[in-house]
Amino acid sequence: MDNVENEVREAEEAKNQEGKADAQAEPHGKRRSLRLNRKTVILCVIVGLIAAVGVGAYKWHETPEFCATVCHTPMDEAYLNTLYANPYEAAVDKWGNEVSKADAMLASKHGAMGKTCMDCHVPAIEEQITEGLEWIQGDYYNPLSERDLARLVAYRGVGETEFCLNENCHNITKSDLTNETADQARNPHSWHHSEYDCSDCHKGHRASIMVCTQCHEDSEVPQGWLTWEEGQNLEHQYMSWNDEQFLAGTSSGE
Known part of the structure; x- marks a missing residue:
């Protein structure tokens, strides 16, 4: 009889010990799970911040201010x-000359339509590398x-025509x-005159030129434009x- 009671008592004590062990292990498991979740949250926050900075940098890269700040020293005033410039008012060109009506410069007209530098100066990796080296070397x-x-x-x-007409x-x-x-x-x-391109008349950052006046004095010259002479x-x-296109004897058009 005593042996049976002892066995029952030992079984109950063993069961109680297992319950205590489970009770002690459960909070530890919760803390570990909580710790893992906290690490995951921190990692997600870091990844999110990196992504946000990357998106912001990419969007900034698409703005005219990026060109003026990072790359070209003369961009801020001469080009921006x-x-x-208000296309319906007087302005100055990239050289500081007065233009009686700013829409004679394609930059002003396109800017008023919401266009930016990158819409005409489409970035190409080969070109950017070349310009980057030129910038570093001055x-x-x-x-x-x-x-x-x-x-x-x-x-x-x-093609040159397709660059504008598309x-x-x-x-x-x-x-x-x-x-x-x-x-x-x-x-x-x-x-x-098939030898002429759009850029022979239409200039980006200075007054456009009515090339027709080279031969035809009665050609209509829009306000703000210049005659060929x-x-x-x-x-x-x-x-x-300073301009290789001019020195080579070809027309230029920015």
């Missing part, structure tokens, strides 16, 4: 002012050398463009010493 002109359409499309695999920019054909200006005495878009004088004054 033409981009932000091997660039101030103001920068101009870029005609041939140079703007050099890294992009598109579904994302001016979604019209050459024929459409010719018809739009057909009422002028001298249609500037008649394309009978005025454009030549300006280019000789500001470009003859």
